[in-house]
Amino acid sequence: MRQKLLRLGADELTYEIRGIVKKAELLVNLGYDVLWENIGDPIQKNKKLPDWMKEIIASILKEDYSYGYSHSKGLLETRKFLATRCNQLGGVQIQPEDITFFNGLGDAIQKIYQYLLPTSRIIGPSPSYSTHSSAEAAHANNHPITYRLDPNNRWFPDIEDLRLKVKYNENLVGIMVINPDNPTGMVYPQRILEDIIAIAREFNLFLIFDEIYMNIVYNGAERCTLAEVIGDAPGISLKGISKEFPWPGARCGWAEYYNRTSDKDFEKLCETIDNSKMIEVSSTRLPQLAIPRIMSDPRYPDYLIETNKRIGQRSKYLEEFFADIPYIQFNKTNGAFYNTIIFKEGVLKPDQSMLIADEKVKNMLEGWLKPDLALDKRFVYYLLMAKQVCVVPISSFSSDLRGFRITLLEENEDQLKETLSRVRSGILEYCK
Numbered sequence: 001m002r003q004k005l006l007r008l009g010a011d012e013l014t015y016e017i018r019g020i021v022k023k024a025e026l027l028v029n030l031g032y033d034v035l036w037e038n039i040g041d042p043i044q045k046n047k048k049l050p051d052w053m054k055e056i057i058a059s060i061l062k063e064d065y066s067y068g069y070s071h072s073k074g075l076l077e078t079r080k081f082l083a084t085r086c087n088q089l090g091g092v093q094i095q096p097e098d099i100t101f102f103n104g105l106g107d108a109i110q111k112i113y114q115y116l117l118p119t120s121r122i123i124g125p126s127p128s129y130s131t132h133s134s135a136e137a138a139h140a141n142n143h144p145i146t147y148r149l150d151p152n153n154r155w156f157p158d159i160e161d162l163r164l165k166v167k168y169n170e171n172l173v174g175i176m177v178i179n180p181d182n183p184t185g186m187v188y189p190q191r192i193l194e195d196i197i198a199i200a201r202e203f204n205l206f207l208i209f210d211e212i213y214m215n216i217v218y219n220g221a222e223r224c225t226l227a228e229v230i231g232d233a234p235g236i237s238l239k240g241i242s243k244e245f246p247w248p249g250a251r252c253g254w255a256e257y258y259n260r261t262s263d264k265d266f267e268k269l270c271e272t273i274d275n276s277k278m279i280e281v282s283s284t285r286l287p288q289l290a291i292p293r294i295m296s297d298p299r300y301p302d303y304l305i306e307t308n309k310r311i312g313q314r315s316k317y318l319e320e321f322f323a324d325i326p327y328i329q330f331n332k333t334n335g336a337f338y339n340t341i342i343f344k345e346g347v348l349k350p351d352q353s354m355l356i357a358d359e360k361v362k363n364m365l366e367g368w369l370k371p372d373l374a375l376d377k378r379f380v381y382y383l384l385m386a387k388q389v390c391v392v393p394i395s396s397f398s399s400d401l402r403g404f405r406i407t408l409l410e411e412n413e414d415q416l417k418e419t420l421s422r423v424r425s426g427i428l429e430y431c432k
């Protein structure tokens with residue numbers, strides 16, 4: 001081309017959750033069935049929406065009005081409904097104007113970071129869900145800035161690490177938190193959230209809380225939302241239906257702006273995010289019509305309880321399969337539907353392997369094993385090619401730790417146990 005086309009930030013746009021699929025598809029092309037553990041899509045893992053929910057959605061589809069655009073911020077009725085739900089928590093109070101809909105939270109995440117000055121940075125967790133860290137890093141033409149989630153302390157944020165990083169980096173303007181967390185499956189107690197908010201207040205930062213998993217909490221864990229503890233600090237809560245209904249194909253999520261007028265720059269940021277939605281016209285209308293009808297249905301709370309109970313049960317299976325493996329470290333989860341399993345220090349080495357009888361598969365794998373390959377990626381490639389299980393390496397979640405993420409989504413119990421047993425035997429064989 002006559003001029004260079006891309007800025008440096010383009011290199012930060014990696015998404016191993018999908019990237020590993022390209023490799024797994026090569027295995028499928030050789031005639032193998034793969035157990036997909038790479039993505040948090042409950043539908044792909046055999047989750048069925050209940051009939052009453054489908055009937056609500058089908059009845060909306062019969063109405064002509066469901067086929068139009070919606071208001072660029074989203075349907076007013078739905079925003080009123082969600083603002084009331086937020087206000088009922090008894091914390092920060094919002095109006096329908098403080099809510100904006102997006103085509104999934106992925107869309108919201110892009111727009112939130114996109115217009116920030118490249119030098120104005122948001123610190124996020126490590127390990128981190130890569131849609132956030134990639135989008136933030138791409139806006140800054142630099143690598144993500146992260147605070148540590150501590151595997152030795154139930155994956156809770158290392159508050160001292162966060163505080164020091166914020167204190168000594170004047171470019172930090174915001175703190176991003178995912179609660180319940182992807183990829184660790186942790187739910188943070190109120191005191192942790194209060195500590196984070198106190199840091200934001202002390203250094204005049206705003207907060208971004210991704211709370212897409214807020215209604216997926218199990219094993220008796222307590223949940224606490226940003227709305228309940230933010231007080232008068234500026235912040236954005238991100239929510240959606242991809243995981244909760246679950247309806248990821250609807251591409252529907254929303255941002256709730258808290259205390260947007262408390263700071264001029266923050267107010268302008270919220271306005272800019274809304275303007276970027278406006279030039280795109282509007283977000284998906286059908287799910288916005290469905291949200292109040294489904295969420296206010298008397299069957300909805302029981303449905304969530306039942307769904308969460310099942311995820312909690314799967315978290316126990318995971319424990320049964322992995323608890324006695326000496327090479328790994330993992331924490332019991334109580335939210336979202338992932339677990340991050342870490343290899344203990346020094347366990348992974350560049351000469352480990354699993355038996356692969358098929359020469360074609362073996363040759364393909366050998367072509368991927370470059371000398372600078374992260375050791376957890378190497379394990380993940382072996383697990384894929386030898387055991388046909390597709391998980392995501394933790395080094396792809398902005399982390400120096402070495403491990404992998406697995407989901408707690410498989411509805412079919414036999415299939416779930418088969419997956420866990422293959423992963424278990426893969427670890428034992430690889431690390432022995």
Ligand SMILES: Cc1ncc(COP(=O)(O)O)c(C=O)c1O
Pocket residue numbers: 040103104105106107129131178182210212240241242248251252253
């Ligand atoms: C923490 C988190 N935020 C956002 C998303 C994206 O959700 P959506 O389907 O609404 O784009 C995901 C999807 O996995 C997620 O885990």
